[in-house]
Every structure is written in C-alpha cells, then in structure tokens.
Amino acid sequence: MRLRRPSLPVSLRVPLLAAAAVFLFVTGTTQIALRLAGNRMDLEAERLGRVYLDGLSAAVLPAIRNGDRTALDEALDRATGFYEGIRERGLVVGTPDRRQISASGVGPEPDWDAPFLRGNPNEAWEVSPEQEAVWVQRPLKDGGEVVAILAAKLDVSAITRRRRQLRAAMLAFGLAVGVMGGALSALAARHAMRPVLGVTSALDRAGAGRIAPIPNAALPPPGTEAARLATAFNAMVAHVEERERLMRRLAERERGAVLGRLAATIAHEVRNPLAGMLTAVESAHAAGDDPAERAEALEMIERGLRQIERVVSSTLAQHRDNGPPRPLQVADLEDLRVLVGPDAARHAVRLDWTAALPEAFPVDAPPLRQAVLNLLLNAVAATPPGGRVGLEMTVEPDGVLLLAVEDEGPGLPEAARQRLAGGPAHDEASPGLGLEVVATIARRLRARIAVEPGRKGLGNRVALRVPPAGLPTDAEAVPA
Structure with missing residues (x-):
C-alpha cells in the first residue's frame, strides 16, 4: 500500500515557494556575478603579464641579438623587482630547442618548469594548480625569426587571496540578501493571500455546517x-x-x-x-x-x-412504533386468516390461502402483517357474495418474498392505483386509509407494489415483492 505524503496547505506553500524563488534568484545571480568578476580578473592579470613581457623583451633583445650572455644576465637581474605591483618568482630565457640560456630570480621549481622547457615554444599563459603563480611566455623574434623564448614566472598569490576574499564576501552578501528577500517575499505573498484565506476559512466553516457570510469588516478592498x-x-x-x-x-x-x-x-x-x-x-x-x-x-x-x-x-x-422487528413466520398468515375470516363470512366470500414459507423470512413482520391485512379487508369488501379472495405467498428464486392478494371485485380506481404507487391521488374520492397505510409500509420495507388484472379477468391482483432485511431468523426470531 502506497502512503500519501502529507501536503502543505496553500497558505504555507505559496509563501514558501515565493521565498525559495527569490533566494535561488539572488544566490544564482551572485554566483554569476562572481564568475564574471573572476573571468575579468583573469583577463586583467593576463594582460598585465603580457605588458610585463613587452617591457622585458625590449631590455633583453639587444643582448640576445649580440650574443652577450653577461649583458643578458644583467638585464634579467635589473628587471627583477623593477616593476611595481609585479613580483617575479623567476625569469628564464632559452631557445626553441628547449635549451636554457639564462635565468634570474628565485628560479623555477623543479616540478614546474617553463613551458618551453616542457615542449611548448609558443605563447603561453599557465596557472599553477594552487593558483599561487603563473607562467607567461613569448617567443622573441628578430627579423621575423625566433631567436629566443622569454618566460616569466609571476607571483599571483595576492591576487588569488583577494579573489577568494571577494568571493567569500559576495557569497555571504548574496546569502544574506537571499534570506532577507525570501522572508520579505514570503510576508508579501502571505499578505496578498490574506483575503483569499479569509474566503477559504469561510468555506471551511460552511463545509462543517456553520454557514455564515463574511463580515463587512473582513471583506477585502473593493475592486480586487x-x-x-x-x-x-x-x-x-x-x-x-x-x-x-x-x-x-x-x-x-x-x-x-x-x-x-x-x-x-x-x-x-x-x-x-x-x-x-x-x-x-x-x-x-x-x-x-x-x-x-x-x-x-x-x-x-x-x-x-x-x-x-x-x-x-x-x-x-x-x-x-410496533416494538422491535421480528421475522415473518407461517403463524402470522394463520393469524391473518383468523382476523379476516369473520368479515369474509359476513360477505359470503370464500378465502383461498396458498402459503409456502419453509422458514422464517427476514423482514419486519408486524408492519407487513398490517399491510396484508388492509389489502385483504379491501379485497373482501370489493368482492361480491359468492366470490373469491386469494392470498399467495412464496419466496422467489432471487430471495424476494412475494405476497399477492387477489379479488373478484370491479377493480381499483385510478386514485387508489396512484396512492399504492406512492404518488398523490388527484381524484376527490379518497382511496381509503387502508391503501394509504399499505403504501407507507411498502416504502418503509423497500417493497415494490404491482397492481395487475385478476387471473380470470375479474378484479385485481395486488402483489408486494419484499426484499430480505438484516433480521434474525428461526431460532433467533422473537415469538409473536
């Protein structure tokens, strides 16, 4: 079985979503700004390194052209520390065939040589893995021919440190602005939803049965x-x-x-x-x-x-109220015969009883007896002397109890038929209180009433089809 995760109400979900959107937007734009600033600083550092090589090239090219090693070493020594704002870790001059001619400064680390010494004679800009130093390299040409390669290892630790400080400051600023902006947006969303939440609360009260209009003092501003x-x-x-x-x-x-x-x-x-x-x-x-x-x-x-x-x-x-319900038994039908017998004898009407009930039927017996008694009394009164009134009772294959009362009278009027069907009688002549009782009891027992012609074409056959109810039977039945 899959459990449903509880969902937050809209009154909390919308402010939280607004706060999250503002927070993500602010932090995202801060990261983009940091990345752009870092790229800009890298470009400025690279430009500064190339400008540095421009000045250094002009100082060492005459010595290289003349092949004066001493002058070349002196030029490199003079250049070290000459430029303000630039700290050299090492200067190297060599040939395209990976041969070093001269060097100055602290010297290159053994594990990170100049690019041309590692097989790259072209222009280069390489940053160390720790981002503390950078190699900037340029081929020196004389008459269109490369005569030497100049490489400078510059210390950029101060720039890297400032860059990290700037990144931390901007990240903290972005987080602070994101949190504040998210909180303000959540409050604004909550305030904007307050009128709708008032209507929602009123609907909740209405769903609980307490229907009441929203007071005028709590109504939102007009026009919204x-x-x-x-x-x-x-x-x-x-x-x-x-x-x-x-x-x-x-x-x-x-x-x-x-x-x-x-x-x-x-x-x-x-x-x-x-x-x-x-x-x-x-x-x-x-x-x-x-x-x-x-x-x-x-x-x-x-x-x-x-x-x-x-x-x-x-x-x-x-x-x-006729007391607690009890199932219908054969003895109930015998009681009906005793009750109807004297009236039938006075009217010279013969009673024809056909009852097949092998066991108690689960239905409320007292009101059903009353309904059948009213039908029998009406049938006896409608049947002429010498006629027949029949009662048929059986349990049909679908488990429904069939009770049918048949007479040989002139037939039921239209008002009585409508009253038995549960509708109002439009005839001014009353169909009798007995039929009113039968219709009421049939609705109570969920029974269906059908009025049909008699078997010999005389009178009516009123059939009640009663579904079983959840009542005790046989040994659990309450005695009559």
Missing part, C-alpha cells in the same frame, strides 16, 4: 479579485439561507397537507358507518319491541363499529 470572490461567497450564502427558509416553509405546508389529508380520510371513513349506525338507532326506536327489526338494527350498529375499529387500528398502525 478577492473582493469579487468574497462577494460571490456572500451571495451564495444568502441563496442557501433563502433556500433553507423555503424548504422549512414547504415542509410545514407538507406536514399540514398530510395532516389535513389524514383527517379528511378518517372523517370520510368514519362518517359512512356513523350514518348507518344512526339510521339503525332510528329504526330500533321506530320498531319498538319487534325482535327482527331490533336484531337487524343491532347487526348494522355492529358492522359500523367494526368498520370504525378498522379505521382506528389502521391509523394507529401508521403512526406508532
């Missing part, structure tokens, strides 16, 4: 790019705050709409059985002691109360 950036950020914050206000208002309106729709649905579901119950009470009063009329009135009141009980139970199931 940083000021435009800060203004854009404040405008963005204003839009975000306005959007949050609108979202809160819409949420409040949505809650009000949901409560209003719930209240209207409950009122609609309760009003009809209440009207029937009131009619039954009036009939009982009018019938007096007639047992048949009284029994019919009591039966109508019982049916109304049971319908109101279903409405209340459905409302509570939609808006309360």
